[in-house]
Amino acid sequence: MRRASGKGEMMTDKLILYKEHLNSFLRKITKGFELIAPVRNTYGDTLFEVISSVDDVRIDLTNRPILSPKRFFMPQVETLFAYRYDKSGYTFKDAADSTPRVIFGLRSCDTRGILFYDLIFQEGLKDKYYLDRRKDTILINLGCNQPGENCFCKSAQSGPFLTYGYDIQLTDLGDRFFVEIGRPRGRELLAGWSYFFRPATQTDIDAQYEVVLESESKFRHRLDFDAAIEKLINQEVDPAVWEELGNRCQNCGGCAYVCPTCYCFNIFDSPGSGKEGERLRTWDACTFAGFSRLAGGYNPRQDKAQRIKRRFYHKLFYDKQKYNIPSCVGCGRCADICFGRIDMLSFIRLISEQRERTHESAHRRLGELLLEAGLISRKDLDSAIEKQAATGKPLGAQLIEMGMADKEAIARALGYQLKIPGTTETIED
Amino acid sequence: MSNNIYLPHIAVIKDIKEETGDIKTFTLAFKDRKLKKSFSFRPGQFMMVSVFQAGEVPISISSSPTQPGNLQLSIKKAGSLTGKIHGHKVGDEIGLRGPYGRSFPVERLIGKNLLFVAGGIGLAPLRSLINYALDKRAEFGRVTILHGARTPSDIPFRHELSRWPKERDVKVLVTVDRPDSKWRGNVGPVTTLWNKADLSGQDTLAIICGPPVMISFVVMDLLKMGFSEDDIISTLERHMKCGVGKCGHCSIGHQLTCVDGPVFTYREMKELPTDL
Numbered sequence: 001m002r003r004a005s006g007k008g009e010m011m012t013d014k015l016i017l018y019k020e021h022l023n024s025f026l027r028k029i030t031k032g033f034e035l036i037a038p039v040r041n042t043y044g045d046t047l048f049e050v051i052s053s054v055d056d057v058r059i060d061l062t063n064r065p066i067l068s069p070k071r072f073f074m075p076q077v078e079t080l081f082a083y084r085y086d087k088s089g090y091t092f093k094d095a096a097d098s099t100p101r102v103i104f105g106l107r108s109c110d111t112r113g114i115l116f117y118d119l120i121f122q123e124g125l126k127d128k129y130y131l132d133r134r135k136d137t138i139l140i141n142l143g144c145n146q147p148g149e150n151c152f153c154k155s156a157q158s159g160p161f162l163t164y165g166y167d168i169q170l171t172d173l174g175d176r177f178f179v180e181i182g183r184p185r186g187r188e189l190l191a192g193w194s195y196f197f198r199p200a201t202q203t204d205i206d207a208q209y210e211v212v213l214e215s216e217s218k219f220r221h222r223l224d225f226d227a228a229i230e231k232l233i234n235q236e237v238d239p240a241v242w243e244e245l246g247n248r249c250q251n252c253g254g255c256a257y258v259c260p261t262c263y264c265f266n267i268f269d270s271p272g273s274g275k276e277g278e279r280l281r282t283w284d285a286c287t288f289a290g291f292s293r294l295a296g297g298y299n300p301r302q303d304k305a306q307r308i309k310r311r312f313y314h315k316l317f318y319d320k321q322k323y324n325i326p327s328c329v330g331c332g333r334c335a336d337i338c339f340g341r342i343d344m345l346s347f348i349r350l351i352s353e354q355r356e357r358t359h360e361s362a363h364r365r366l367g368e369l370l371l372e373a374g375l376i377s378r379k380d381l382d383s384a385i386e387k388q389a390a391t392g393k394p395l396g397a398q399l400i401e402m403g404m405a406d407k408e409a410i411a412r413a414l415g416y417q418l419k420i421p422g423t424t425e426t427i428e429d
Numbered sequence: 430m431s432n433n434i435y436l437p438h439i440a441v442i443k444d445i446k447e448e449t450g451d452i453k454t455f456t457l458a459f460k461d462r463k464l465k466k467s468f469s470f471r472p473g474q475f476m477m478v479s480v481f482q483a484g485e486v487p488i489s490i491s492s493s494p495t496q497p498g499n500l501q502l503s504i505k506k507a508g509s510l511t512g513k514i515h516g517h518k519v520g521d522e523i524g525l526r527g528p529y530g531r532s533f534p535v536e537r538l539i540g541k542n543l544l545f546v547a548g549g550i551g552l553a554p555l556r557s558l559i560n561y562a563l564d565k566r567a568e569f570g571r572v573t574i575l576h577g578a579r580t581p582s583d584i585p586f587r588h589e590l591s592r593w594p595k596e597r598d599v600k601v602l603v604t605v606d607r608p609d610s611k612w613r614g615n616v617g618p619v620t621t622l623w624n625k626a627d628l629s630g631q632d633t634l635a636i637i638c639g640p641p642v643m644i645s646f647v648v649m650d651l652l653k654m655g656f657s658e659d660d661i662i663s664t665l666e667r668h669m670k671c672g673v674g675k676c677g678h679c680s681i682g683h684q685l686t687c688v689d690g691p692v693f694t695y696r697e698m699k700e701l702p703t704d705l
Contacts, residue, residue: 080435083481089460090439090481090522124688125434125673264677267435267670271482279435279484284676291678292668295486295508298641300667300681300703310680313702318683 013187014200015179017170021196022177026054028193029102033138036072037104038065048072048103061105061172064148068110068260068333069103073117073133076257077282080129080267085275098132102189104140106166108159109151109331111141113260115165119323120263138189141166145211147219150332150345155223158329160215171208178208223348225316225326231351232317241351243396246305248340249287255343256285258333261315264291286310312347366395370405380404434673437479437524438464440500442517448585451506452550453515454491456499457525470494471532472558473664473692476502477672479524483513487669487687490528491553493560503553503585529672530691533558533636533662541634542570544626546619546647548577548639554664555638556586563596571633573626574601577619577643581605581612602626619643620650628654637663648695661695 017025029035030052039049040060048069051057082093106114114134121130143161144151153159162169167186171178178200181187190197200208231237256262266284271277284291287307293299301307319327334343367385370376376384376399388398399405444456459465475489486508492501506515517523535558543562545555555574562569574593578584584603594601602622604615615622619639635656637647644663651661667679667686679686681701693701 081433085481085522090524092436094433094436096433120675123674126432127675128433129435263675265670265675266678267485267676269482269484277482279479281676284678286677286680294666294668295511313682314680321683 013181014205015181015190015197016200016204017177017179017197019175019177023054025193025196026051026059026104029104029189030054032100032192034099034101035104036069036101038063059105061142062146064107064144064151064331064333065110066333066336067258068113068331069106070113070117070260070263072101072103072137073114073130074263074265074281074283077280078129080279080281082278083276096128096132098136100136101133102138102140105142106139107144107153107331108141108162109153109156109329110260111139111162111166112153112158112329113331114139116261116323116325116327116329117263138167138185139165140186141169143169143171143212143215145172145215147215148332149220150335151330152219152221152223152332152345153330154216154219155221155225156326156328156330157225161212171211173204173207173211176204178204178211221332221345221349223330223345224352225328225348228348228351229316229320229326232313237351242305242309245308245342245347246303249304249308249342250340251287251289251304253283253285253288254337255311255334256287257283258337260329260331260333261319261327286314308342312344315344366410370399370409375409376404434526435671437477437485437526439522440525442519442521442523445517445519448503448587449583451515451583452503452553452585454501454503454585455514455517456492456501457523458498458500459525460522465498468500470500470528471535472561473533473554474528474530475554475672475691476525476527477529477669478502478504478514479526480510480513480517481524483510485524485526485670485672486510486514487529487672489554489557489664489691491556493557493564495561495564503550503556505550526672530687531689533692535561538562538634539568540570541632543572544628544633544635545572545574546635546637546639547575548619548643549579549583550585551638551640551643552576552585553638555636556589558636559593560589563593563599566596570598571627572596572599573628574599575619575622575626576601576603577622577639578603578605580607581609581614600626618646620646623650623654634660634662637661652695658696658699659694663693663695663698664691665693665698666691 026035035051036048037051038046038060039051040046040058046060046063046065047067048065079095081095084091117130118134121127141162144159147160161171164182166182168190169180169182179197181190264284264286265281267279267281269277269279292301301310315328316326319325328344332345335345367381371378371381384395384398384402384404387402388395391398396410399410439460440457441460442455443458446454448454459468470490472493475487477485478488479485488502488504490500491503492499504511504514506512545559547555559574562572576590584590590601590603593599602615602625604617604619604622605612608616635651637644648661665686667681669679669687670676672687674685674688684690684701
């Protein structure tokens with residue numbers, strides 16, 4: 001076993017940890033902390049898990065975990081408090097908890113997601129449940145040498161390596177990790193087991209720099225966030241795009257659930273037996289139909305298209321306006337999970353490619369498309385256009401009203417026309 | 430008590446007044462003596478009301494802070510939770526968090542004539558400010574109150590609607606959509622009361638609360654009459670879960686109704702997108 005040469009003094013912020021010492025280091029962490037790290041399970045999925053025994057699991061630092069670690073700060077279902085009623089009245093049992101934890105192997109996107117959560121839950125009145133869990137958690141980031149297929153953190157300016165926000169950051173240099181200390185508690189953690197580390201040399205620093213450069217050149221996707229945000233601000237997204245995205249959305253909430261920055265939640269009571277119960281909170285998603293619905297039935301975001309529009313405006317424009325950074329960290333998980341391809345990656349690509357196209361001309365071409373696809377006849381189209389001149393309705397709506405085409409056919413044709421990935425292939429098949 | 434913003438405080442129902450078939454006013458007192466003493470709010474703010482085993486719902490405070498020890502919530506039976514509140518009796522306990530939200534800009538209203546326009550239960554949050562203004566009568570000019578209800582039996586706060594006009598320079602006009610055989614008053618939307626209300630002269634601020642469609646018609650008319658966008662103030666209703674700017678439910682554009690509102694001037698409302 002290789003011996004680290006550092007002798008207990010950790011003066012520098014740049015260190016080296018040999019890979020053969022990693023498990024021993026993690027084993028030490030489990031003595032004083034709850035350790036969370038990406039683990040590859042028997043189904044082949046990599047997920048962040050609480051690890052009690054380092055030797056009993058397969059820690060996976062190659063694949064980006066399929067879920068963000070946000071559930072460790074705000075569980076998908078969480079008891080806020082329990083209550084009980086007896087002759088002296090109500091008593092509450094506050095369920096907030098705090099455990100000293102280390103999350104090891106966070107990707108830069110995930111660490112940035114946690115930093116975004118920090119903004120939300122610290123702002124204004126403080127959220128005790130989140131902050132209690134957060135305050136004793138040490139974040140060990142792992143820079144990405146190899147961006148994943150749908151990753152675009154470089155475009156989102158949140159990776160592949162971090163320049164701030166981590167307690168400790170590791171870079172894989174092959175046989176060893178380059179270790180950067182970002183915050184005092186990161187230093188404290190390492191100081192406890194300094195014999196695992198040696199100070200980094202200039203050769204290590206150069207090697208790390210090279211890895212960063214190499215990684216940055218490997219991204220498949222380059223998205224222009226600023227241009228996309230500009231389009232949203234200037235209302236330049238064709239209304240037909242929102243319609244189409246609305247038609248393609250299956251209301252599953254998957255995008256919000258896998259997103260490291262989506263934080264919206266619901267609160268409700270779970271009645272127990274007799275005079276006791278619990279108040280819970282669960283993750284929620286703005287694409288769900290009931291998200292904004294009022295008790296009287298009025299829903300300011302009645303249509304799916306409005307809800308999708310809301311989602312992208314919130315993440316790209318409103319959060320940028322409020323926090324000076326859009327709440328997309330480029331992890332690409334929404335692109336992995338959304339079978340309707342209404343994910344951030346597809347959306348930004350779609351509106352970036354979308355040329356100046358007026359609503360009207362888009363719909364004129366819709367007629368031609370339906371005609372080409374044999375979904376309507378020339379006669380039908382002509383009479384719909386004629387009627388449309390009188391009613392002023394969009395051509396699609398006019399065709400549906402006249403019973404000449406169904407909603408799905410129009411959605412597919414629109415998708416084709418707007419070059420929404422997926423639809424194109426479907427129609428060409 | 431606790432630094433946990435989600436834990437409610439227990440309040441006892443001291444009185445229940447049946448306003449209409451589906452609106453009741455609950456008078457509440459905090460169980461905790463210290464809190465009962467220290468609790469303060471401003472007209473236009475709301476409380477998160479807990480019905481244990483059912484959940485929470487935001488409700489505007491309908492009483493005025495000028496009448497201390499008299500915290501009132503006027504609640505319309507609109508869904509399952511408000512239905513459960515209606516089943517409560519005097520002496521029952523509920524949970525309260527708050528007060529939350531941006532109130533009416535009371536300081537800005539001082540010295541002005543006030544025009545209140547309310548539709549249905551929308552009179553509840555305005556009642557807080559109306560009683561506030563009447564309790565500090567010397568600080569405000571002429572007060573005009575217009576209220577529209579579905580039918581004569583849907584008019585809440587009847588006692589006050591007949592008491593208010595007895596005060597100096599106060600005018601109250603009520604209209605209904607569907608009259609009954611005994612109704613001798615105005616019939617039609619609240620905007621049909623304009624010519625009966627004396628809105629001449631300047632320096633009037635309009636404070637509106639009601640269903641979205643009513644708000645838009647009232648605002649349209651007020652702008653035509655020459656009201657400036659800053660002098661039209663309204664409160665917006667949105668679905669709220671946390672009430673403190675975290676859960677995201679009450680968002681409109683980049684604003685959150687619970688912390689940036691619920692009170693907005695029309696100029697501010699106009700900036701908010703309608704579908705986002």
